[in-house]
Amino acid sequence: MAAPLLDACGASAVCSTEHNLPAAAVLHRRLAQANYEPKTWDYDSICSMHLHGQNKVQPSKESSLFQLASLKQIVRQLLLLEEEEDGLPNKLRIIDQLQSLGVAYHFEEEIKSILTSMHVHDAHLQLEHDLSSTALLFKLLRAHGIPASTDMLSAFFTNDNGGLDAADNINLMRDDNDDTIDGLVALYEASYLAFPGEAMLNTARAFAIDRLQQQMMPSSMVGGSYFQEDLPLHWRAPRLQAIRSLKHHRSDCSGDEIASCIMQLAAEDFDRVQAVHQSELVELTRWWKETKLGEKLPLSARDRLVECFFCATCIAPEPRHAGCRDVLAKVGSLIVHLDDIYDVYGTIDELATFTDAIAGNWDDDDDATALLPEYMQAMLSVIRSTSMAAADRVLREHGHDVLPVYKKAWHELCEAFMVEAKWQHEKVIPGLDEYLENGWVTSTGPLLLLHALTMLPSSNQQEQQRVDSWLRDDGKVVYPRLVELCSRIFRLCNDCATHEAESERGEGPSSIACFMSESSGGGVSKEEACGAVADAIAVIWKEVNRELLTGSVDAGIMCVNLARVIQCIYHDGDGITSPTDSRKKLIKDLLFTPIRTLL
Template sequence: MHHGPKDDLDLDLDLSSAALVFRLLRGHGIPAAPTDMLSAFFGGGNNQKAAKDDMDGLLALYEASYLAFPGEAAVLDEARAFAVENLQRRQQAPSFMDALPLQWTAPRLRAMWSLRADYCCDDKRIDPAIVQLAKADFNLVQAVHRGELVKIIKWWKESGLGEKLAFARDRVVESFFCAACIAPEPHLGECREVLAKTSAIIVHLDDIYDLYGTPDELEAFTDAIGRWDNVSAAAAAGALPEYMKAMYSAIWKTSVTAADRVLHKHGYHVLPLYKKAWHDLCKAFLVEAQWQHQGYRPSFDEYLTNGWVTSTGPLLLLHALPTITQQPAEIMSMLQVPWNSSGSGSGSGSGAIEYPRLVELSSRIFRLCNDCASHQAESERGDAPSSIACCMTEMCASEQQARAAVQDAIADTWKELNEEVVVAAAAAGQWNPCSAESMANLCLNLARIIHCIYQDGDGITSPTHRTKQLIKDVLFNPI
């Protein structure tokens, strides 16, 4: 990772171009050294003087700084500070610091905001024909998504979960919105379907463990998921309460349907792996429920070790990954599980699933962003401790200080995720790790849409006006 394009090419670029080239190279998994490409613009000399008045260049430098790797703080953190200082000096800070950086924003949202912006029509540097084509493309894809949402809502009503678990949050539209931002391409309909269905079920499951189930009921349900077989969902559920039987049946039917598709298309029997992932999630939920009932406050590391699983990111990605690739064997090898087409595999064993590092990192971001949005409401309800509460205890810190520490942890995790995308691409021999049909793209987009959902509050538990408008604009309002 120590050689950038300037080692091989004599690129005489201005700040805006250099920052853009750096961001594009990093974003496509191509090695690029920030010291070579960017430091000349803020390290003193004539280039720095010119850069201070280059508004486009400063904004590009600010965005490029969010593709840092661990250990690059001396360069890219300094670059961000330089950009922010000079943008603030020109009173441009409010226009960008209130928004998420591009690297943390789902591409579908970036496209929508760009196409709805006035400058798209006013900027003479942009070909109007290209803008019209892009708008038509957005609207056509939106129509595809809207048609899929109708089917998801029909499935949800037929499942009866909304009536059988009336105490739980009904968030099927929000679930599909997230799915459409994780995998927006029209040909990834199966991926969106399994993501939306699984996510909608998870919201109800989370409420069972957090709010409704008794300790004995939760232990019985977790045990029933662990004994899941394909004889009969009702028989495996045993003597569970009726609302838990309904949840058990929904989990079983949804995962069986998803696994049958993978088996039919690719010849791989992934149902035991899905079962193991559901059991791991329920066990992690149960740990949090026990912390809550016992009044136990874990350390930050102990909390996050369990919390990246309870984020539900691993389960969602595991269900989604086989739908986007023509070579599911590669995914199974990444999960370190030997499979064969006869339907047997070690996924039914007792050990934990070995998820790829990409999955863990995006799920850690998921967990920490969720905590930042939900900490206050959950602490008032007396729920299990969040990462912020753990930091407050461990650091003897105020809530404000703990929130700052968690935000720093999110930024550091993003640096690890940026690097892992490039490392994973090199290991797999991929020239573009962020193509639509890649694990890296799913993991990145999961982390990105989570930032959006939890940016100004808990957009799942209590959707804000902004969240509702965003869903309308993405799914219902043509450009």
Template sequence: MSLKISRVPSSSPAEKTSQVPEGRSAIFHLTIWADYFLKYASDSNLTSSDGVVEEHIERLKGEVKKMLTGAMDKPSQKLNLIDEIQRLGFAYHFEHEIDEQLEQIHRSYFEFHYGDNDDNLHTVAVLFRLLRQQGYNVSCEIFNRFKDSEGNFNKSIIADVQGMLSLFEACHLSYHGDDILNDALAFTISHLESIEKKKVSPNLVKQVSHALHQPIQKGLPRLEARRYIQFYQEEPLHNEVLLSLAKLDFNSLQEQHQKELGNLTRWWKDINIEREFPFARDRLGELYVWMLGIYFEPKYEIARGIVTKMMVILSILDDIYDVYGTLEELELFTEAIERWDVDAKEGLPKCMQVFYKTLLDFYDEISNELARKGRSYRLFYAKEVMKIQVRAYLAEAKWFHHSHVPTMEEYMPIALISIGTQLTFVTAFLGMGDIVTKDAFDWLLSSDPRIVKASQVIGRLMNDIAGHKFEQERGHVASSVECFMKQYSVTEEEAKKELCKQVANAWKDINEELRRPTAVPMVLLMRIINLARATHAVYEDETDHYVNAGTNFKEFVTLLLVNPCQCDGSEEQG
């Protein structure tokens, strides 16, 4: 799908260079969006959607609910309906109904999959993927029926492109030791990459091409919903009720998200990053979309605002440690944050003093919001995780200033913190409702959860692989790529290949941690997996799209926050 870009700020090639300590430089693309979204700012909670549209949405939701709860001739029909609802992006309206339907399907699982759908690869693969997504521990041996007597996948399924595509997607829900899925992944990739396009519908060819690049399990939810709406629209047998609801709901959400980003832009302009922090990356629009990946639902508006502001602050903080401060200044700065006292800023450079006040003011804002909801206890966790963050930044700064290349065993514990994932999770939980308890914060900060570490590994290693060359050119602490190369005397490509294996294993850790019963409610675990998905999109293709925001990230922002879905049966063409 091409974009109409006339309404979108151009991707200026301009860069900004700031004066920073010797040996380091800060060369970043200027912000693309500037105050573009300020026009959407509003003091009202109302969007421009009129009552007629809202009534239409409610009527369509009623029809979809009847489809979900009504009887169907075959379980496969209900599975496909749930899959379409999820992929079109409005499943959040029907969480209870989908839970009930999948629970029922799981209860009748053995009866079902030995019934009339034995040889339907697509149905079996969708069944497997949906149930594993829901936390049900379904064995991958379900796919043995598609193997021959020698244990290889039957060549007869190669012609079933839709089934092969569904099997490919199912493979990304694998656990450690799922050799059947490992074999299936290699098999499907090999044959999907070489399909005879003349024998397959153009729409299916496009879906295959996109999936090979971006599997469902690793996709940024809103972005993948937007893309799937277009695929679904081109399906000859699509359900018009589902398509209409998907488009209207997407546009309704987009209006709310535009308003939120407009209000955040007001706050962002008050910070005046270009004047106060000229060395820092200016990326409000991109950070908002990143956080939109964690939760997009209307009920999380306050939570989104808090975590997006934190990410803006964290981005500046990262650049203070990476490209601005001397080691002595950074030690004083870290000590000031540890003290958490406005008087502690005395003696710091002016830039650090301004940032320190901005930081404390932001936490005062959080404190007031939490107090209004009777959740003041959460502020302790917010401050503690920030202190943990700056300690990690300081440790890395010492490595850089001492020209120290750590071993992987020394590097990873610090680097998994400095990537900011743990801080993001704690901050993301602050504005959520009563589903977040003190036990959930203790779990996050004290129990070293496997799923959190897996998300950290994905973020850290993908960030390093994508950005290490640029970072080394401007003067930066050694990344995992350099550390691995030095420790094991291997080439850059060999190091990256091994680190990519660790990323793949981290995704398997995440899949296993979704199995029921879970340590904390599934709704909280989904914030963790969603951040991993968003991070995957930001660093895909071994490119740091956050630093190079004029490429993929411009498309992300445009698709989600600029161009609405066209409700006349067509999409915008550029």
């Protein structure tokens, strides 16, 4: 790009005054301890992308649209072909490839129909001795909310304890057998779709890991180990996986007409969707600059608009979910600033006043608002205008008045932030259960998903009732169980990545600190606590898998995608507070670089 998107010196403007705050209040601030990195991305360059013709911000040309439609039709015909002798395994692999490459959303109805038919007709019975296809079928059924029993895999389990037999008839131990490795990898990936209590799948995973480590030579492994470098597929954000798959499969299509066609479709679609996302980012960046929050806040708050939009595109990547992406990125960016106010800058008295004000009438001349310092008035004003605009859009497009729910959700988040601020102020480390009950709310997942899910169209009366029941009679927000579970993953992943830095800054307790304090009289190490938290995340994922069998498909996928992108953001450090070079490159690849230049 002609103008650099990466802006090493692009810190947001910081007000040099304390907005006439009393000297005593200033003394209680910890502004110097934050040491947050400046923003990474140059907003002027982003806003002018379309003027310079950088990448593809303009809609696709008619020829490209025609080519995309033709490729989609060819792939659709491949999916619907009558099954031949080897048709079932091939069809499963096509579906899996479409998902991995990020284009399965074009064929949602066809894929759901095919998998439902496979379930009804017990297709796994046709896959005897084919571990790879059986495990893949199991994984695909569960991922699409279709019942799939672990009995499908029972042919590969023979002893009374649920152990996996070496099974000569499926050649699991034959050396240099690509089919063997494919089967073990498929079994490993399928094991992550387990429900609570399905110990057999834990055994299957351990078996697969053991056998793969025996068979795969170190030179054949990327980064040292298939298991150590990567999250399982089920825990990866689909949009990010599409980049990896496109790079990985680019050399696997020679001579394979079907694979070549799917790859071509995936590459065309990736760049088309990227162009849509770029156009949205331009408008979003203009909105952010117009808020002037960087100039109005007297603290060096984290300015992470592009990172928040990156997360939004991973949570709701399909073009039809533009409204969800818009509100996710806006609310996310505001939350990052609000979090810094509660964690680092605001005094206890100011935070209490702000918490009361956000529950008020949402009028700029509200009495509670007038009591706030100027920087808090600016923060509250943008929060109000953003959520009110989102509520107007929901009312206009879907007929639901969600503003009362938005207001209450913001207030509940601030109340939960206030609890943590008091723990920090009083140097209290709560019990782990008490911390997590408050912490899944302060993860901010509930507020983000509330705004996103209410943007989804209500296609039937049941969905309308769901939207209308967000508030209980006592005024509390009612979050679906899946929202809570994915928010708990959010909180635990965040704590693992941020515990050390936040402890050094003197911020409030984390699940790591609570676990260390509560276990064995405080004799547990940080590494042991992190291991226990990682185990807890795996347990919650099992509950997520079971919960996916109920409710709206779009809503369920959006919740799960939040957990997935969070695991990416916090997989190797805090990708929001201190983005690493690898995270910056990932964002650049996803949002700014045409995929064909990466292949």
